[in-house]
Amino acid sequence: MRIPPIPNNHRASVTDCGTPIHLASEVSRRDFMRMLGAGTAGGALLGAAAPVLPQNFGDLEKALLLNAIDVAMASGADYADARIIHTRFEAVGTREYTITQVQNTDSLGINVRALVGGSWGFSATPNLNADAVAVTAREAVAIARANDQVAPGSLSLAEVDVYPDASWTTPHSIDPFTVSVDDKAALLLRANEEALRVRNVSYVTSSILSVKEQRLVATSDGSFVDQTLLRINPSMTITAISADGREFQTRGSVVEPAGRGFEYVLGLDLVGNAPIWADEAAQKQFAARVDPGVWDLVLHPSNLWLTIHESIGHPTELDRALGFEANYAGTSFLHPPESVLGRTRLGPEFMQFNGNRNEFGGCATTGWDDEAVPADSWPIIADGVFVDYQTTREQAAMIAPYTGNTRSHGCSYGQNWQSMPFQRMPNVSLLPGEEDLSDDDVIAATDRGIYVEGRGSYSIDQQRYNMQFAGQVFWEIRNGRKTRMLKELAYVGRTPEFWNSLSVIGGDSSYFLGASFGDAKGQPIQVNAVSHGCPTSLFRRVQIINTA
Amino acid sequence: MAEARGLNDNDLRSISERILQLSEADQCRVSIQSGWRGYTRVATNRITSAGGAENTEVTITSVFGNRVASTISNRLEDDALLQAVRRSEDLARLAPPNPEYLAELGPQNIVPVSGYYDSTGALAPGTRAEAAAIAIRQAEVANQIAASYMDVRAGSESVATSSGLFASHASTGVAYTLTCRSPDGLQSGWAGDEANDWTRIESQRIANDAVRKCRSWRKSDLDPGQYTVILEPTAVGMLMLRMLNSFDQRAADEGRSFFSRPGGNRLGERLFDDRVTLFSDPAYADAETAPFTADGQPVERQIWLNAGRLNNLSRSRYWASQTGQPALPRPTNLIMQGGNDTLAEMIASTRRGVLLSRFWYIRGLNPRTIAYTGLSRDGTYLIENGRISRPVNNFRFNQSLASMLQNVEMLGPSVRVAASENSSVGTPIVVPAMKVGRFNLSSVSDAI
Numbered sequence: 001m002r003i004p005p006i007p008n009n010h011r012a013s014v015t016d017c018g019t020p021i022h023l024a025s026e027v028s029r030r031d032f033m034r035m036l037g038a039g040t041a042g043g044a045l046l047g048a049a050a051p052v053l054p055q056n057f058g059d060l061e062k063a064l065l066l067n068a069i070d071v072a073m074a075s076g077a078d079y080a081d082a083r084i085i086h087t088r089f090e091a092v093g094t095r096e097y098t099i100t101q102v103q104n105t106d107s108l109g110i111n112v113r114a115l116v117g118g119s120w121g122f123s124a125t126p127n128l129n130a131d132a133v134a135v136t137a138r139e140a141v142a143i144a145r146a147n148d149q150v151a152p153g154s155l156s157l158a159e160v161d162v163y164p165d166a167s168w169t170t171p172h173s174i175d176p177f178t179v180s181v182d183d184k185a186a187l188l189l190r191a192n193e194e195a196l197r198v199r200n201v202s203y204v205t206s207s208i209l210s211v212k213e214q215r216l217v218a219t220s221d222g223s224f225v226d227q228t229l230l231r232i233n234p235s236m237t238i239t240a241i242s243a244d245g246r247e248f249q250t251r252g253s254v255v256e257p258a259g260r261g262f263e264y265v266l267g268l269d270l271v272g273n274a275p276i277w278a279d280e281a282a283q284k285q286f287a288a289r290v291d292p293g294v295w296d297l298v299l300h301p302s303n304l305w306l307t308i309h310e311s312i313g314h315p316t317e318l319d320r321a322l323g324f325e326a327n328y329a330g331t332s333f334l335h336p337p338e339s340v341l342g343r344t345r346l347g348p349e350f351m352q353f354n355g356n357r358n359e360f361g362g363c364a365t366t367g368w369d370d371e372a373v374p375a376d377s378w379p380i381i382a383d384g385v386f387v388d389y390q391t392t393r394e395q396a397a398m399i400a401p402y403t404g405n406t407r408s409h410g411c412s413y414g415q416n417w418q419s420m421p422f423q424r425m426p427n428v429s430l431l432p433g434e435e436d437l438s439d440d441d442v443i444a445a446t447d448r449g450i451y452v453e454g455r456g457s458y459s460i461d462q463q464r465y466n467m468q469f470a471g472q473v474f475w476e477i478r479n480g481r482k483t484r485m486l487k488e489l490a491y492v493g494r495t496p497e498f499w500n501s502l503s504v505i506g507g508d509s510s511y512f513l514g515a516s517f518g519d520a521k522g523q524p525i526q527v528n529a530v531s532h533g534c535p536t537s538l539f540r541r542v543q544i545i546n547t548a
Numbered sequence: 549m550a551e552a553r554g555l556n557d558n559d560l561r562s563i564s565e566r567i568l569q570l571s572e573a574d575q576c577r578v579s580i581q582s583g584w585r586g587y588t589r590v591a592t593n594r595i596t597s598a599g600g601a602e603n604t605e606v607t608i609t610s611v612f613g614n615r616v617a618s619t620i621s622n623r624l625e626d627d628a629l630l631q632a633v634r635r636s637e638d639l640a641r642l643a644p645p646n647p648e649y650l651a652e653l654g655p656q657n658i659v660p661v662s663g664y665y666d667s668t669g670a671l672a673p674g675t676r677a678e679a680a681a682i683a684i685r686q687a688e689v690a691n692q693i694a695a696s697y698m699d700v701r702a703g704s705e706s707v708a709t710s711s712g713l714f715a716s717h718a719s720t721g722v723a724y725t726l727t728c729r730s731p732d733g734l735q736s737g738w739a740g741d742e743a744n745d746w747t748r749i750e751s752q753r754i755a756n757d758a759v760r761k762c763r764s765w766r767k768s769d770l771d772p773g774q775y776t777v778i779l780e781p782t783a784v785g786m787l788m789l790r791m792l793n794s795f796d797q798r799a800a801d802e803g804r805s806f807f808s809r810p811g812g813n814r815l816g817e818r819l820f821d822d823r824v825t826l827f828s829d830p831a832y833a834d835a836e837t838a839p840f841t842a843d844g845q846p847v848e849r850q851i852w853l854n855a856g857r858l859n860n861l862s863r864s865r866y867w868a869s870q871t872g873q874p875a876l877p878r879p880t881n882l883i884m885q886g887g888n889d890t891l892a893e894m895i896a897s898t899r900r901g902v903l904l905s906r907f908w909y910i911r912g913l914n915p916r917t918i919a920y921t922g923l924s925r926d927g928t929y930l931i932e933n934g935r936i937s938r939p940v941n942n943f944r945f946n947q948s949l950a951s952m953l954q955n956v957e958m959l960g961p962s963v964r965v966a967a968s969e970n971s972s973v974g975t976p977i978v979v980p981a982m983k984v985g986r987f988n989l990s991s992v993s994d995a996i
Contacts, residue, residue: 098644098645098646098647098648099616099643099644099645099646100646100648102616102617102618102639102640102642102643103617103618103619103620104617104618104619104620104635104636104639105619105620105621106619106620106621106622106623106632107605107620107621107622108622108623109601109603109622118594119594119595119596120596120597121598121599122597122598122599123599123600123601124599124601125601125602126603126604126622126623140599143598143599143673146598146673146674146677147594147595147596147597147598147677150594150595150677150680150681150684151593151594151595151684153594180642181617181639181642181643182642182643182644185643185644186644189644202802203802239804241802241803241804244810245803245808245810245811246803246810248803248804248916322592323591323592323693323695323729324591324592324596324695325591325695326591326693326695326727326729326736327590327591327695327696327697327725327726327727327738327971328697328969328970328971330908330995331729331733331996333994333995335733418601418603420597420599422597457911457912457913457921458911459909459910459911459921459922459923459944460909461908461909461923461925461942461944461993461994461995462908462909462923462925462995463994463995463996464995465993465994465995466923466942466944466991466992466993466994466995468921468944468946468991470913488914492944492991494994520970523587523589523697523699523970523971523972524585524587524699524972525970525972545946545990547913547914547919547946548914
């Protein structure tokens with residue numbers, strides 16, 4: 001068994017204007033109940049046991065997978081892999097003082113992917129018995145063969161080490177599925193209550209989405225990987241309406257999803273922070289309109305992560321660059337690979353982006369990918385220059401002559417048992433600067449600028465040039481200090497110029513991970529969860545528009 | 549004739565009854581989604597993936613008093629169903645009370661809709677591959693690179709309650725979209741169709757249109773600004789899909805919508821051009837949807853905008869009970885009444901304007917003005933003195949849809965369009981091409 005290293009980048013989170021909130025790394029169930037406060041949920045809290053969910057995979061599932069591989073290879077596949085995936089979701093949603101949703105989803109099945117010549121075939125079934133699995137394996141091979149006949153070809157898979165007995169579990173101290181729904185609801189309702197105490201705050205929605213994926217992967221190379229991945233997505237949106245009903249403003253995206261256990265949610269202190277976020281919603285009503293034009297821009301990680309996702313994460317996906325996503329997600333301005341790799345400057349010398357699948361707390365963090373490739377960490381932009389894409393085994397081979405990399409970066413993922421794995425975004429993070437500048441230090445380096453927190457309305461074109469991104473909370477910076485709140489604005493730009501305008505980045509103390517559960521790509525569309533770490537960063541002379 | 553995909557009415561009924569019998573809750577609701585999805589995907593002039601899977605998902609909602617929770621599972625064996633029922637009951641017992649919960653519905657007067665087409669349900673992978681091959685061949689001949697997707701769905705759904713309601717519906721859907729690009733990456737064209745009935749998908753026309761668009765669209769510079777625009781039906785559909793979310797009375801009454809007015813909503817007010825009529829109808833031919841909601845309310849034909857006037861807003865059962873009105877479910881499809889103007893007439897009548905084929909990455913900016921941003925894609929042309937003068941760069945728009953519907957100048961005949969950005973079978977949208985004044989093309993996009 002091999003466990004990928006966990007980098008020491010578990011950092012403090014900053015969720016309000018400059019007041020750091022430390023993420024408690026170890027919070028016990030007892031701490032949790034103390035945090036909720038006695039009497040909040042009455043005696044029910046203590047007595048409430050979470051429903052016990054079925055099981056772990058065992059020899060039966062392993063035998064089914066190995067049989068699937070054997071059948072696929074015997075049917076003429078050049079390579080095959082198979083997965084049993086059991087996905088569980090739990091959603092607890094509230095609105096003001098009431099619960100609106102308690103839902104548990106449970107989906108289990110097996111899939112087989114087979115390679116014949118240059119074409120893949122894929123088939124899946126929810127029936128976990130030997131006969132159904134054999135039919136599914138043969139069907140995958142038949143589809144691959146039929147596809148290859150339309151346009152015969154060949155495809156080479158990058159070399160990989162074999163891991164015959166590997167396992168990995170998302171590091172956590174509280175499995176979210178052991179915390180009962182009433183505990184989760186009580187936490188949310190208390191946070192709502194705190195928010196609703198603030199003047200003019202009329203509406204609040206909040207929710208906790210928990211995900212547990214148990215994934216077994218077997219390959220015809222001989223790897224066998226057993227993993228349990230946990231992710232959690234707490235959220236809260238607060239709406240303030242003016243007394244005359246004419247003005248309404250919302251404050252959302254107050255916290256981030258993470259690839260962690262429930263202790264992460266407890267460390268966010270939703271109840272303690274709710275009044276701060278609610279106050280921001282109320283203040284937004286009276287915020288000033290921006291004077292559109294050119295401004296310096298200080299982006300807090302809670303906003304910058306999505307800008308990274310859209311303008312660095314997506315264009316460095318190799319399948320987009322090569323035209324495989326042309327009919328939906330689009331292509332990439334970083335094309336063709338041989339002309340841009342090692343040549344295209346996207347930012348200043350100090351700008352370093354890493355792709356990784358092993359950052360602590362990352363939503364795309366894992367032990368191995370869907371092709372049993374171990375988690376990797378690699379430079380995508382080094383010293384400001386684009387140097388590598390995100391790859392799977394077949395993709396790594398396509399660009400090996402230009403990158404010198406003969407191995408996959410381990411970016412294969414299928415969203416569930418019904419879905420064929422393909423290249424998905426890893427965590428793509430902007431590394432903090434060598435000098436440990438804080439959030440305040442970066443603001444202090446700005447004479448006239450706008451400070452942006454939280455993700456707002458985001459839109460970017462299908463080659464990732466024209467961006468128009470908004471936020472949740474905007475502050476005008478004058479002479480190195482935040483002054484008054486602004487509202488209803490967006491920053492617009494063209495990706496290469498935007499990143500080349502990066503002029504100051506924060507250090508370790510301003511670094512944290514933002515994330516999304518909803519990274520969409522592929523046809524049929526699949527969603528991927530991904531995180532992006534970054535420090536607070538200053539961009540010079542960016543175009544600002546009024547979106548009111 | 550092949551057997552229809554998805555569980556048949558008897559099986560849906562018997563699984564629902566089995567679950568309702570296992571239930572120990574005060575009330576219980578069972579929803580079943582059962583069906584098959586097949587697909588064929590092309591990129592770089594090759595089939596890159598094809599496949600299919602059947603699945604049946606059962607949603608069990610258990611209610612104790614007004615404590616409510618649900619469990620979704622795809623495991624139908626007896627012991628798994630029992631486990632799922634118990635899990636939803638355990639969750640419901642733990643859930644805090646929901647004061648907005650209203651008791652499960654009893655039998656309803658639901659007018660059945662037939663939305664299942666055998667042409668789609670029996671569509672074989674080989675037929676999908678043939679359609680794909682037509683486009684690949686045509687693209688190769690034109691020295692272009694094809695990327696396409698065909699999404700096919702066929703199945704059934706049902707809802708049953710412990711109060712005696714049962715309703716079921718079978719449906720099919722197919723979406724076929726094609727993007728052709730030039731090898732140098734400087735030209736791109738798109739075409740697509742969506743239907744319930746496979747025989748309405750015109751594979752050859754789609755191949756012709758995408759190849760033609762790609763050949764004709766090599767951009768030249770045009771400044772951003774406010775333009776008269778001609779929106780092809782797909783472009784209109786992608787915007788009108790967003791209108792669908794705006795007809796909510798609670799949001800209007802609470803001051804969060806374009807349809808809000810201090811102290812109430814704007815029902816009955818004339819808000820748009822009088823040629824704007826929008827309705828939904830689950831029985832509309834080749835845009836059929838289920839005639840009931842997830843909780844079993846009947847869905848019927850409903851006019852939302854009538855000759856520019858706000859005619860209706862949807863109300864949940866709870867909001868209806870608060871406002872003393874009957875409940876009115878959200879639209880399940882959207883049909884915009886068309887006109888008689890052809891695209892050629894719209895172009896001929898335009899001194900200076902921009903023709904837009906479709907959009908990408910549409911996101912909300914302001915619900916009070918129904919303002920959205922997004923980008924044009926795969927075919928943007930300058931019109932001068934009544935004719936297309938040249939292909940131009942793509943644009944980002946920042947535009948209030950309310951203003952757009954106030955500035956309508958011409959309307960074409962309505963057609964079903966592939967309105968979802970990801971080209972999956974989506975909410976059926978039937979709309980005309982439209983000529984609109986004062987549309988905000990606010991910045992240039994270099995993307996192709």
